[in-house]
Amino acid sequence: MTDLLDRLRDVVGDDHVLTAADDVAAYVVDWTGVHAGAALAVVRPGSTDEVAAVVAACHEAGAPVVPQGGNTGLVAGGVPDASGSQVVLSLGRMRTVRDVDPVAGTITVDAGVVLADVQAAAERAGRLFPMSLGSEGSCTIGGNLATNAGGTAVLRYGMTRELVLGLEVVLPDGRVWDGLRGLRKDNTGYDLTQLFVGSEGTLGVITGAVLRLFPATTRHATAWVAVPGVAAAVALLGLAQERAGAHLSTFEIANRQALELVLAHLPGASDPLAEPSDWYVLVELAGTATDDGLDDSLEAILGDAVEADLAIDAAVASSPARRSALWALREGISEAQKVEGATLKQDVTLPIARLADWVDEIGPRVAAALPGVRPVTYGHVGDGNLHYNLSAPASSPASTEGRDGDADLRAAAAHLSTAIYDSVAAANGSISAEHGLGRAKAAAAASYKSEVEVDLMRAVKRALDPDGLMNPGALLPPP
Missing domain, CATH: 3.30.70.2740 (Alpha-Beta Plaits)
Structure with missing residues (x-):
């Protein structure tokens, strides 16, 4: 593979083809620390043209490619296997916000742009990009798209696939599909954008995206609510939807064990309620600058919930700082459990x-x-x-x-x-809601799907990646 490495260095420069153990260490283990592999090299292209040239070179050499964004995944979808034969393609250098159009409600970004930076760019334009994840300070848009990420705003705005209008994708042979049209209506064939969303890098490398923006929500009413159990939380959700309508943007649940880990490991965290409860929900209403009465609406919902025995007690945020403190209880769970x-x-x-x-x-x-x-x-x-x-x-x-x-x-x-x-x-559910399958869950997911469904997925994979070089073993187990 020496010839391949030389060719990759010609494409991206010596400094961006990493092979030394210390240099590649952070790229070959996922956020959990459980899933680790070995790479032939880590390649860090700086543009779509460089991604295309890297993928074409790997295709000609028969070298498998593992696309990687912020490497915040939990299911080994963005790290190589243990063979040492795979090239990790890191999009971390591609961090350009290409265009923001507040009137059309779109933002066009490189795949390596960190989610928090997309949010900030939208905010500077007076708009909102609503996706919010605990890892938003390090996860990238390309990874969010590849896994169809969810987060805390799905209730109001939907999953990632509902927030994207167009994509730019490098195909397994190095060709580039430019689908960055950003149209709300384009009824001229298969929806290729949605084909690549959630494909976990197995069909191509997402290098750019046109994303939807929304009116900025500058007003919030937020509460941390103790509830008797999950059934009560579900009933409270129905009540909040009925009373708040589209203003209901967040409805998160956590058990006492989750809260106790946050209280133990998050500096400055405190229990907002006097008495412990087995279950809690974080409820938030959000609106634009003209939406008055959110606080009153939330108070009325909580009052009715207490009367209906759907809520035991609640702490309502009285300031932005208090709102941040309540959100920290929810967002700190994953990190607190890792420390534990x-x-x-x-x-x-x-x-x-x-x-x-x-x-x-x-x-x-x-x-x-x-x-x-x-x-x-x-x-x-x-x-x-x-x-x-x-x-x-x-x-x-x-x-x-x-x-x-x-x-x-x-x-x-x-x-x-x-x-x-x-x-x-x-229970007719799914074993992966928003983290994807990666290598960790690919075989398990296939075992619960019908033969027809698995055959259809394999047919798509064969059509776009007949040599099986794009993130092999992720999403689908080997045939």
Whole structure:
């Protein structure tokens, strides 16, 4: 592969073809620290033309390519396997905001632009790009598109695929498809944009995107609410939707275990309520500068919820600082759980009406598989998405086999995952809501799909990537 490396250096320059172990280390392990591999090289192109030339060179050499954005994934979708034969294609240098059109409500960006920078560019133009994720300070738009990311604003604005109008994509043979038209209506054939969204780099490399912008929401009414259980949270969601309509922008849920981890590991965090509860929801109404009465609407919703036994207590944000503090309780969960120790990450979707029954049913099953395991449950009630993560037992002395609690969790991971997946499938849900499949969940997802569905996915893959060089093993298991 020396000839290939030389050719890649000719394309992007010596400084942007990394092969030394210390230089590639950050690119070959994912955010969880669990999934790690080895790379032939890490290549960092600075433009679409350079991406095309890199991909063409790899195609001619028969070298697999693993596209990578901010490397914040949780399912090994953006890191190489252990073979050492794959080229990691990092889009981190492609960070140009190409155009902002407030009138058309669009922003055109390179794939390597960090999500928070897209939000900031929209804000400077007096507009809103609504996608919001815990990793927004480091995840990139290309990765968001490749995984069809969700986040806390899906209830009002939808998933990533609903926020994109057009794409620029380098195909597996190095050709470039320029679909950056940004049209709201284009009924002239297959929707190729949507084909690449959620494809996890297995069909091509997204290098640019036209994204939708919305009116800025400068007014907010926010509350942290203690609820009796998941069923009450679902009922409260219905009440809030009925009363607040389109102003309801956030409806997040978290269990007490999740909050306790944040209180233990997030500096400055404090419990906003006097008494603990098993479950909480974060509710937010958002509106433009002309939307008066949001605070009154939220207060009325909460008052009715208490009377209907759907809420126990609530802390309402009285200032922007207080709002930020409430949001920190929700956004700090993932990082707090990582600090706590080993985590088994699960990202499931259930029909909203089935959420409460599913949580009640799965709890005893995981407890039986690993006594003392701690479900850290949080997510997005409005779209049925729960992050049902599992932490090791809190006080787990060394077992008879000499393992500590984290090792016990790792040893039980396959059994725990199967129990969760089987339960989700029985409830007509999905084992991946917004994190994608990567390599970690590709085989499991295929096993729960029909033969027809898997065949259709493989047919698309063969049509665009007949040599199987684009992110092999991600999204679909080997045939």
